[in-house]
Amino acid sequence: MTTQPNQRASRLKFLLVVCLFAAPIIAAALLNLSGWQPTGKGYGAPILPQRNFAQEHLQVRLADGQPWPWRDSSPRLTLIALAGPDCAAHCVEVLTKMAAARITLNNNAPRLRLLYLGQPPADAATNGMKNYWALGTDVDRRLAAYRPATPDSVSAVLVESDGTALTRYPAGFDPSGLRKDLQKVIR
Incomplete structure (x- = not known):
C-alpha cells in the first residue's frame, strides 16, 4: 500500500x-x-528593397585598376564608406573610428573588408588610411543614393559576403553603434 x-x-x-x-x-x-x-535594436537602417551588388554587376574599380570582387574567396563582409564632398578632418575622424571598429573584432577582424569609395582625403597617404582601407571608385555611380551631399561627411553600407547590401548608415551615424552592429553580425 x-x-x-x-x-x-x-x-x-x-x-x-x-x-x-x-x-x-x-x-x-x-x-x-x-x-x-x-525586435533587435540595430543602429543602421535596413536597405529595402534588398539589393545584391554582385547580381547587379555593380562595378567598383580599385586604385590599382583591379575590379572589386563582391564574392570573396572566403566569407567576409564588406563595409563601404562613401564620403561626401571635400572629405576633411571630420570625415577622416569617422573613417578612423570605422577602422577601429574593425580592429575591435579581434580574431574576427579578417572577416570584414573595408572599402572606401570616392576622392580620398588630401592627407590619405600620411594618415595611414591606405593601411586599413581599399580605395576605389564607383564606376557607374550606382551607389550615389547612399553618398552624403553634406561636405566633410561620410556614410556607410554593410554588404554580405554574397554581395547583398544589408544595412546603411547615413551621414552623421554613430560609429560606436556601427561597432556594436558589427560585433553582433561578425562572430
Missing part, C-alpha cells in the same frame, strides 16, 4: 518537470500567435 503514494508523488514530480520545460514554449507560441515579434 505504500507504493501507491510514492508512485503518485513520482508522477506529480514528473508532471511538474514537464510543465517547467513546456511553459516557455507555450508562452512563445502564444506570443507568436498574437502577432508579437521581438
Whole structure:
C-alpha cells in the first residue's frame, strides 16, 4: 500500500518537470500567435528593397585598376564608406573610428573588408588610411543614393559576403553603434 503514494508523488514530480520545460514554449507560441515579434535594436537602417551588388554587376574599380570582387574567396563582409564632398578632418575622424571598429573584432577582424569609395582625403597617404582601407571608385555611380551631399561627411553600407547590401548608415551615424552592429553580425 505504500507504493501507491510514492508512485503518485513520482508522477506529480514528473508532471511538474514537464510543465517547467513546456511553459516557455507555450508562452512563445502564444506570443507568436498574437502577432508579437521581438525586435533587435540595430543602429543602421535596413536597405529595402534588398539589393545584391554582385547580381547587379555593380562595378567598383580599385586604385590599382583591379575590379572589386563582391564574392570573396572566403566569407567576409564588406563595409563601404562613401564620403561626401571635400572629405576633411571630420570625415577622416569617422573613417578612423570605422577602422577601429574593425580592429575591435579581434580574431574576427579578417572577416570584414573595408572599402572606401570616392576622392580620398588630401592627407590619405600620411594618415595611414591606405593601411586599413581599399580605395576605389564607383564606376557607374550606382551607389550615389547612399553618398552624403553634406561636405566633410561620410556614410556607410554593410554588404554580405554574397554581395547583398544589408544595412546603411547615413551621414552623421554613430560609429560606436556601427561597432556594436558589427560585433553582433561578425562572430
